Amino acid sequence: MTPKKRIAILGSTGSIGTQALEVIRDHREKLEVSVLVARRSTELLIRQALEFEPQLVVITDETCYEEVRRALSATPIEVQTGSDSILEAVQRPEVDIVLTAMVGFSGLAPTLSAIEAGKTIALSNKETLVVAGELIMSLAKRHGARILPVDSEHSAIYQCLVGEEANPLERILLTASGGPFRTYRTIEELEGVTVEQALAHPNWSMGAKVTIDSASLMNKGLEMIEARWLFDTPAEAIEVIVHPQSIIHSMVEFADGSVKAQLGLPDMRLPISYALGLTERIANDYPRLNFMDYSFTFERPNLELFPNLALAYRALELGGTAPCVLNAANEVAVEAFLSGQLGFRAMSTLIERALEAHRPAPSYDLDLLVELDAEVRQQCRQWLGSRR
Structure with a gap:
């Protein structure tokens, strides 16, 4: 009998984490939870721990520790x-x-820690490769760590490249839904966008941050950078195309x-189960795609209208940090947008200003990235404060 795959879920109370637990719940003969990690959603984390009985639970917010400890x-x-407990746990x-x-x-430091231990990484945190793609891929090769993408688009590309x-790969066609404002035609329309409108994604159910990124097309820019490193493909060979139906999850051209192309209904449980099954297609009873329902x-x-995608290409061109x-x-x-401090279009202005103010370092390590990340956040918050 094949032993169960033992899984550590970092971010178990978020959208991807909860859907991963759905997959595991349905396939306990193949999968089991060994570690659960959450930031501060204590009630949900406790319920998850009682149901799945992992060896270890990590609550990163220290003010929530006693509540979780007592409950378990x-x-x-x-x-x-x-945070240090996560590095040891993985x-x-x-x-x-x-x-x-x-x-x-x-997600960067825990991913690096897991890679150093030679673990298989089911990667849903795209920012890890955005921030440190060259470092991550070189360390994965050195330590024999396997990286399986969980994003629907990167999972699709991965599946298309199997065999x-x-x-030779000539081009990656990275699909985007276009988000809730795809049909907007003027800057004025976007300047009046509310948080509630931006959170209403037409096809996918995701966390707030990813949903706002999708609405601004920054999510697609981050995915483009991620694809550059995952598939060792230059930016000029990665084309973003808007596919409103979200049925074709991405394509590759030889x-x-x-x-x-890899197709399917927009259901994140599919790429999650593909990664957790280590590319074995685990049978399920999810809804099936009826081609007669779609054009x-x-x-x-x-x-x-959506300059964030261009800014992502620009950042990759600048390279380094x-x-x-x-x-x-x-x-x-x-x-800032979610808290009402910044308008929808103004997000791009802030990001562009930060890029223009930075002189990229051509090489980096984790310490430099942590320092730079804190520095940029502080500078951006100062700019935001000066606008009041």
Whole structure:
């Protein structure tokens, strides 16, 4: 009998984490939870721990530790707190796969720790490769760590490339839904966008940060940078196309002009189960795609209305630490938009200003990235404060 795959879920209470637990719940004969990590959603984390009985639970917000510890005190589950506990947890021998579903820059250090231990990474934290793609991929190669993408687009590209190792890849066609404002035609329309409108994604159910990134097309810019490193493909060979139906999750074109696509209903459980199954397709009873229900259409992204995508290409062109600046400024911009400090279009202005103010370092390590990330966030918040 094949042993169960033992999984550490970083960000278990978020959108990806909860859907991963749905997959595991349905396939307990193949998958089990060894570690759960959450930031501060204590009630949900406690319920998850009681149901899935991991060896370890980590609550990173230290003010929440006592609540979780008391709730689990009658169980054999170990409870820890703090960011350093995550770095140790992902290296434990009882962990086979690390699902990195933490949001933003916070996912970088745990991913590096898991790579150093040679773990298989189910990567949902795209910011990890945006900020440190060259470092991540070189360390993964050195330590024999396997990286399986969980984003629907990158999972699609990965699936299209299986069995094609000897065939030259000419182009990646990275699809985008276009978000809730795809049909907007003027800057004035976007300047009046509300938080509630931006959070209403037409096809996907995601966390707030990713949903706002999708609405601004920054999500597609981050995914483009991620694809550059995952698939060792230059930016000029990665084309973003808007596909409003979100059925074709991405495509690849080969040197002979042939194009392969991966299709399916927009359901994140599919790429999650593909990664957790280590590319084994785990049977399920999810809704199936009926081709008679859809017509496929494609558009070019409007970079004048949605400049974040162009800024991502610019950051990759600048290279070195520029994508770290892009990511840090974007995270501050999204926080400011969600809190009502910044308008929708003004997010791009803040990000562009941060990029223009930075002189990229051509090489970096984790310490430099942590320092730069903090520096850019502080500068962006100062700029925001001066606007009041």
